[in-house]
Amino acid sequence: MERAIGGIAAIKGQPDKEVLIQKLQNEVYALQRNKKVQSVITEVELGPIIHAFPKNIFPVGAIHEFISYEATHAAATTGFMMGLSAQLMQTQGNCLWVSTNRILFPSALKHFGINASRIIFIDLTKPKDVLWAVEEALKCSSLSLVIGEVSDISFNDSRRLQLAVEQSNVTGLLHRFNPRMQNTLASVAKWKVMPVASSLAEELPGVGFSRWRVELLKVRNGKPDVWEVEWSENSYQFITTQTIGQRISKRKTA
């Protein structure tokens, strides 16, 4: 209480309010995340998406949930996740990929700037083992990233994962393909990625770069939104700053 009054007094006394407000926000943010703000935060280039997150910082050391219902949507989701992973793994980090019935093609990952040799795959048969392995992996602070492909996960299980990452600061990406229940998870963000028709310059034949409609369905302390993203030249390219609604009406029908 004393500190807060001190803060207000300082605001009144000093003209540079911005700095103080920033400082207070940092404190609030640190309390909300239940840990210290990391001095070194992995910079994740996400263009306009970054504005959806609190403080315009992509939350690392948290659980992100991805949801998909069709095989092609799952592939698009994997593509988007790989773009994120490349940045989270950077040059040195290792990634653990825990899944059942994995169909990821390691040879395709170079396209997203990932050296597939730095991913360790754990291929399990029981979904229960996947949860266990993801939790164990999230506790290991030497990993940069843990990707879990698990369809059904209860809220309590996701809480366990969240507690694990709070200790270790590892980022966890959960890909839920065709879940039986659309239950809420204790994740920092919930994403849905769907493929969108690609486009090349006028009159050019062939398939263009991967293009997705990325929906941020839920984000803690942030603003959910929808974007259209293309993966080209090893980074995300944002199609437009206009809202999708406007874009759809403008788009020519094929």
Add this chain to the structure above:
Amino acid sequence: MQKRFVSIWFRHLLTDWFTRRRPELRDVPFVFAAPERGRMIIKAVNPVAAANGIHIGMVVADSRAILPEVQVFNSQQGKDITLLSALAEWCIRYAPIVAIDPPDGLILDVSGCAHLWGGERPYLRDMVTRLSAFGYQVRPGMADTVGCAWAIARFGRLKLIVDAGGQVEALQHLPPVALRLENGIAEKLEKLGLTEIGSFMNMPRAALRRRFTDNLLLRLDQALGQGIEYVQPIKPVEPYQERLPSLEPIKTAPGIEHALRTLMEKLCKRLSTEEKGLRKAVFKCYRIDGNIQAIDIGTARPSRNVVHLLKLFEIKICQIKPALGIELFVLEAPVVEILSSSQDAIWNFSYNREMEIAELLDRIAVKVGMNTIHRYLPDEHHWPERSYKLATSLQEEASTTWRDDLPRPVHLLPNPELIEVTVAMPDYPPMLFKYKGNLHRVQKADGPERIEQEWWIEQGLYRDYYCIEDDKGERYWIFRLGHYQHAEPKWFIHGFFA
């Protein structure tokens, strides 16, 4: 020194063992049988069945004709060897050198052992009494040579102990079979009327060799003590234990650490030669005042990594109270498991970061098995299924780089799935295709990218791959197998692009 050997003959090894396990079969005739050329042949007979005229080598059906109530059990391959090995290990109490003599005997080199039991007679009596108490019918034979002891155990009539140098006399009246001859030689001898060893023992060697081969002479020499015979002693498993006595009592922590490191290195060296790893280790310090200080560790999986194990011990070293000093250090591994060298490779990390990952993988491997952990390296093949290979260890480096010059789908189906297509022209991508009952209209397409089957690995048709995008913006990787020559080629879906 005068050599003395004991041969122990287990008359009904397998059946005695079985009766020991199932005492209700003591007075029941039963046999062990195994299929041989489409018939069930008797492999072992218990005394009750033997008394009724059933013998080894008889067909089960015949034995049933003789004795309808005979019980038949399946004989287990190699059971006799395991039984004999166990008995041989037990017999080490009688002599340091014990060898198994399949199918039903043991050989003990008892030179200089019998006097500890008060002479050869009490020695043999003790042996027979104890083995009989277990339920085994045994007959021992003792002589200067293995051959003679063997013959006396099985064919001796009066004396079971042959005095030193008395082989000739002892063997004189035994049949030729008692010489452990190769197939057919004994029969040949019997046919010629040489029914006792004594009748041909003194014949000219050249004549014997010509008619009965070297085997007879060799066995005769071995039995009489003129030839050398080696026995292959069993090696009982030594406990995994290392000892380090110290000249001066050790009192300091660095001293204890040094002792522990020395012992651990020795133990791990032994473990690595035997492809084993320890699961539990106990470090005992014998103090000069007679007190024993012990610390122990356990690992989640077998390990023989000195650094890792010392790290586990490090935390507990402070618990040791050296008091006036420690005069003897002992490191024991009470629980040891098989650890192959490929698993061991995972530990060879120099970095702490990778160490932690290795420990994590260690825990995962313990819970769900080593075969669930995969890591891939690029391989120089165009064929998609062969474009990557499994890495053998975590630190294996790729000899080539991953490629990104050609479009490859993020999701690749393990088996390409058949689709129905409508194609306007050959070598063109399809206009429509049907996958899992859904119709997809192709809007955009790239291709074909022809990938030939590698004939030196596998024979088969080439694939023409197309990247296509349908009206919903979903991107697929499909291919046509082979060419349009005789019949319509088949189309498959192989992957999904992001």
